[in-house]
Each structure stands twice: as structure tokens, then as C-alpha cells.
Amino acid sequence: MDSALRADILKRLVPLYAAMDAAYEAAAAAYRFVCTGCEDSCCRTRFHHHTLVEYHGLRDGFERLPAVRQAEILARAESWCAEQARPVSEARSLCPLNSGGRCVLYAHRPMICRLHGIPHELRRPGQLEQRSPGCGEFNRRCDRLPYHPFDRTPLYAELARLESEFQQALGVRRRFKHTIAEMLLSDRLAP
Numbered sequence: 212m213d214s215a216l217r218a219d220i221l222k223r224l225v226p227l228y229a230a231m232d233a234a235y236e237a238a239a240a241a242y243r244f245v246c247t248g249c250e251d252s253c254c255r256t257r258f259h260h261h262t263l264v265e266y267h268g269l270r271d272g273f274e275r276l277p278a279v280r281q282a283e284i285l286a287r288a289e290s291w292c293a294e295q296a297r298p299v300s301e302a303r304s305l306c307p308l309n310s311g312g313r314c315v316l317y318a319h320r321p322m323i324c325r326l327h328g329i330p331h332e333l334r335r336p337g338q339l340e341q342r343s344p345g346c347g348e349f350n351r352r353c354d355r356l357p358y359h360p361f362d363r364t365p366l367y368a369e370l371a372r373l374e375s376e377f378q379q380a381l382g383v384r385r386r387f388k389h390t391i392a393e394m395l396l397s398d399r400l401a402p
């Protein structure tokens with residue numbers, strides 16, 4: 212892909228990510244919920260990420276880190292993947308990008324890391340509205356409060372549009388489903 216076009220599409224992730232953060236903040240504020248971390252840190256969850264455009268955004272952030280930092284993270288990614296080969300109940304290590312409780316690539320983290328934890332709804336064409344609950348800590352603290360509308364649909368739709376444009380520009384058409392560790396280790400995932 213033409214590198215200017217690639218950079219241009221990736222640049223458009225920035226306002227989209229900002230819109231996700233703002234939507235999350237507004238929904239959290241409606242419950243007066245502030246995430247202060249918890250034992251079940253969502254960075255221990257085996258999330259899959261589904262877009263090449265987010266993968267490239269994350270890789271760009273990763274490639275700007277000093278080599279020594281990259282090496283540490285890749286070593287953690289290797290052990291994370293080895294651990295995942297064991298039964299899910301035993302696999303509870305933090306995401307390799309979590310260092311001392313903080314995300315090393317916070318500005319580049321993908322959508323699901325931005326939106327997780329607050330109850331939300333999703334409206335897929337031709338399907339009934341799908342409601343999903345908040346995380347364990349949210350439920351412990353806010354479970355009795357009435358649902359505040361948090362519609363992820365427009366955010367998913369905009370990401371899907373960007374992904375489609377990105378794949379078209381790359382000249383590929385593929386499904387993408389990888390964890391952060393796999394994304395970090397997989398130059399082979401390219402393009």
C-alpha cells in the first residue's frame with residue numbers, strides 16, 4: 212500500500228478512538244463509575260481484536276518503543292502465548308502490554324480495551340437489539356442502578372468502514388481475529 216495512504220487511514224483512527232473514549236466516559240459518568248483497577252483486571256481477559264487497521268495502529272505504536280522495551284514485551288508475549296495453550300481456567304496472566312498496571316501503548320490500544328466494562332447495547336441490521344452487562348467490578352458497584360443507554364453500534368460501524376477502506380487499499384480481503392500477544396508476535400500477520 213502507498214505509505215501516505217496508509218498513514219492517512221491510520222490517522223483517522225485517532226478521532227474514532229477519541230469518540231470511543233468520550234462515549235465510554237459519558238456512560239461511566241452516568242453511573243458515577245470510575246475504574247480504579249481490580250483483581251480481575253480486564254487486561255487478564257483473552258480478548259480477540261478483529262481489524263487489520265487496529266493491528267497496524269498498534270504496531271506503529273510498538274515500533275516507536277525503544278528496542279529494549281520491545282524485547283521485554285515480546286518475551287512477555289511469548290510466555291503469554293505458551294500459557295494460553297493450557298486450559299483457559301489456568302490462563303490468567305496480564306496482557307504483555309500491561310506493565311506495572313498500565314498499558315504501555317495506551318494511545319494505541321484497540322477498541323475493545325476502550326469500551327469494556329460498562330453495560331451497552333448493539334443493534335445489528337435485521338437482528339434484535341443485543342444488551343451486554345458490565346464487568347464484574349461494575350456489577351459489584353453499580354448493579355442496582357437503572358441501565359443508561361450506551362449504544363456501541365455507531366462506533367462499530369465507523370470502525371468497520373475504516374477497516375473496509377484499509378483492506379481495500381491493501382488489496383486484501385480477510386477476516387482478522389487475534390489477541391494482543393499474537394498481534395505483537397506476528398509480523399507474519401502482515402499485511
Ligand code: SF4
Binds near residue numbers: 254255309314315
Ligand atoms: S492492550 Fe493495553 S488496555 Fe488492552 S489489554 Fe493490553 S494492556 Fe490492557
